[in-house]
Amino acid sequence: MTDIQNQTRPVFPFTAIIGQEEMKLALILNVIDPKIGGVMIMGDRGTGKSTTIRAIADLLPEIEVVADDLFNSHVADYDLMSDFTKDKVTQGIEVTTKQVKVPMVDLPLGATEDRLCGTIDIEKALNEGIKTFEPGLLAKANRGILYVDEVNLLDDHLVDILLDASASGWNTVEREGISIRHPSRFVLVGSGNPEEGELRPQLLDRFGMHAEIRTVKDPCLRVQIVEQRSDFDKNPQACINKFHEQQVKLKNDIILAQNKLPNIMIDYSLRVKISEICSILNVDGLRGDIVTNRAAKAFAAYQGHDEVRLGDVKTVITLCLRHRLRKDPLDTMDSGSKVDKVVNEVVGDL
Template sequence: MNKIQNQARPVFPFTAIIGQEEMKLALVLNMIDPKIGGVMIMGDRGTGKSTTIRAIADLLPEIEVVSDDLFNSHLYDYDLMSDFVKQQIQNQVNLTTHSIKVPMVDLPLGATEDRLCGTIDIEKALNEGIKSFEPGLLAKANRGILYVDEVNLLDDHLVDILLDSAASGWNTVEREGISIRHPARFVLVGSGNPEEGELRPQLLDRFGMHAEIRTVKDPYLRVKIVEQRTNFDHDPYSCIDEFRNKQKDLKESIIVAQKKLSSIVIDYDLKVKISQICAILNVDGLRGDIVTNRAAKAFAAYQNKDEVDVYDIKKVITLCLRHRLRKDPLDTIDSGNKVDQVVSEIL
């Protein structure tokens, strides 16, 4: 069955994507450490944002989930279990598991709150005394990726729900005094075109990283990208075969980095320097400091190091801070360049 499904929709290989290094790095680091807090990808139309996001989901190793559970529950990790699974474990019920591809859930712009959060069947609850829950997109996205295209056009109310779930890792649905909650740990990926409207600063701040992508200007590179895409559309399977080894290598390095992450250390002096940069740039709150520390560790793990060095910080800090700076309407300098200037002075 899976084979037929996979054949129905071949996915463009992640390693075949040319350019857009900033976006690719931000996505890989979030796969290594989902606690970085997701990625906001802003850029021109037709620059491969959706293609890249779908490609990273296809690249990830499969996850083990409890069978007959609506929330992709983990068998051993308490934070990733639904209350139903916890109860089963307490009652010493033998649970079976199976492997699935990492869930990749699209949130359509016209989605309602019920579609996002799920609904409680009040009639069943009152008549039969059973808590009957129809899961929403947040339940499907647990332990996976939740992708919102044109996030700057999404209803503010839905964005608030999304960000609350992403921050707490739980989704709670309450109706008529009946309450159900379930784990909702996902990497939140938003994309948008700045011409169609800016995001509120407090929403931007909740995304761990912010990647900016531009249309490629080099004509030779543009031809290469067009040819690559044309070849894939003409014969997707030979294109997938061509990149099979590169895909395998990247998948392995992500798995190694995930295992290594908890042992990576970051020197106290470097932590002070990160906070010094955040203070000079006048970054509100401490989220910038926390995310930069996390991202630097994830990048060091990805490079197969044991300790974070200055290079790792320089590589990730612009991604972590550029969207947290206070916007001065009279400022002509790009926020990314502003971060770079301060970083080169301090580091």
């Protein structure tokens, strides 16, 4: 019943969302290249975090999945196939497919490990020798978006499982010596309010990007946002129709960028500059370097460039590094400004 409701419930158009450009850009780049590693969105209550995340999922083109498969398996890509579909393909059995909307899965705060990972029916396995797997949220989110609201309030154990599945692209469930593994490639999106507690630094580092959003202060813009929302609540379909052309254009831009991405080049000198910035900022490990390179390529593809330009790097680097800096309680400068300052010092003369 829930799935039917989700399909028919009107979703606020992504292109109608005013302001919060940083959050919107981070989501678009993760959709273009899911290997960026997801995005953590931290900000004030009531700033449209959930609305924006649901809107990006609704905007995406439909995907082709294997019809009788529990994991949204891809018909041709082995990395996105369940073992069940792989066996069929290997044996030369014809596989039927269907088009579905990109899955958008919400992880509730009270979720258990079984709800997240899925469960194996041990009794059936022992008595009848049949592996019966009840898919969890990680299976349903494969090739889609997994959204965790108030991720800073989620049990650390579940956050660990989430991040491991997100990084490896696979989920393994083991019960009483029985093991089932399935693909779990998704864009992980977390949101939260910093007043309710911070994520552990080692967990925060696992998110590819970190967007900070603040309540809009400009009175005129606030009025515009309120009017936009009121119009949607009054007549959702009229609002959706009004932004139809912009939605189609953005959808096409995303598809073009996804197709262009594999051929985007980034010059060696730019890669050195990225690593120099990470080094000056004392970013632990190399994840910051890797994510910045990926994000810059995705942004270049989105802009229609053939190779990464300096401006592309400057646009994305704060999103990729601000959550990776070591916290200094005595530092008066916030991490985003610190990244900007170092970037301008290193590449400002280019």
